[in-house]
Amino acid sequence: MSVLIAIPARYASTRYPGKPLVSLRGPDGDKTLIRRSWEAAMAVRGVDRVVVATDDARIADHAAGFGAEVVMTSSDCQNGTERCAEVAALLPGFDVVVNLQGDAPLTPAWFVEGLVAGLLADAGADIATPVLRCDGKMLAGLLADRRAGRVGGTTAVFGAAMRGLYFSKEVIPFTGKTFGDDEPTPVFHHVGVYAYRPAALAAYPTWPTGPLERLEGLEQLRFLENGRHVLCVEVAAHGRQFWELNNPSDVPVIEAMMATMG
Numbered sequence: 001m002s003v004l005i006a007i008p009a010r011y012a013s014t015r016y017p018g019k020p021l022v023s024l025r026g027p028d029g030d031k032t033l034i035r036r037s038w039e040a041a042m043a044v045r046g047v048d049r050v051v052v053a054t055d056d057a058r059i060a061d062h063a064a065g066f067g068a069e070v071v072m073t074s075s076d077c078q079n080g081t082e083r084c085a086e087v088a089a090l091l092p093g094f095d096v097v098v099n100l101q102g103d104a105p106l107t108p109a110w111f112v113e114g115l116v117a118g119l120l121a122d123a124g125a126d127i128a129t130p131v132l133r134c135d136g137k138m139l140a141g142l143l144a145d146r147r148a149g150r151v152g153g154t155t156a157v158f159g160a161a162m163r164g165l166y167f168s169k170e171v172i173p174f175t176g177k178t179f180g181d182d183e184p185t186p187v188f189h190h191v192g193v194y195a196y197r198p199a200a201l202a203a204y205p206t207w208p209t210g211p212l213e214r215l216e217g218l219e220q221l222r223f224l225e226n227g228r229h230v231l232c233v234e235v236a237a238h239g240r241q242f243w244e245l246n247n248p249s250d251v252p253v254i255e256a257m258m259a260t261m262g
Helices: 033-042 057-065 080-090 109-121 136-147 198-206 211-216 221-225 250-261
Strands: 003-009 023-026 029-032 049-054 069-072 096-100 127-135 154-158 164-168 184-190 193-196 230-234
Touching (some): 003 033, 003 080, 023 033, 029 033, 033 057, 049 080, 057 069, 069 080, 080 096, 080 193, 080 198, 096 109, 096 198, 109 127, 109 230, 127 136, 127 154, 136 184, 164 221, 164 230, 193 198, 198 221
Parallel strands (some): 003 049, 003 096, 049 069, 127 230
Antiparallel strands (some): 023 029, 096 193, 127 193, 154 164, 154 184
16 A cells, blocks of 8 residues: 655645745744645655645745655646646556645644545545544634634534535534533534545546535535545544644744644
């Protein structure tokens, strides 16, 4: 069983242009976002190869400078999954391809390890992605964000055998109940990491963008809209904080989290 991790990174982000090269201060000094994401990928056990996938020479040169392997991809890729599909076509022969997004440097290694194990254990699954049960405090934060018109995260619902039913930027399922801060809730936060079987990944760019993907802006919905089995793997944070960098305001949030990690 061979595993490839691809880290999609593009310069022309709508919300935060150039964000892969933004500097993040941690206990180990200043390092760019893409370098920290690469280091997170390198910490995952059981991985055979890690590459940075980009269409930008500035990112490619910087990544090569700190020792990363770089794969140049097309600027036509609509999202990270399409970029990973290009990488898989250029580097065939892996049993599992992992998409560790370049804006998620705090992703715990055990999330990725759990995804790979879950995908290999479920022969019917085309893709695996992690879900984290919200406690009352996290759920209250998600609901407060929506009331304020902000997208605070993506939630997931799944059925028998952890098969994904839907992913949304709304808070689903509706509960109508108030929970204590540390009380477990029936709402699951979706963490944007993916492990794909190569055949499903190769098919992905051939499908048109469907109405649900277009409305929600969630790339994984293209798999559901085309009848593919998305396995939701429940993971535990074990006290670890994590956050994606989408906007400049996320920089101090991530730096504060890194400070607590020592």
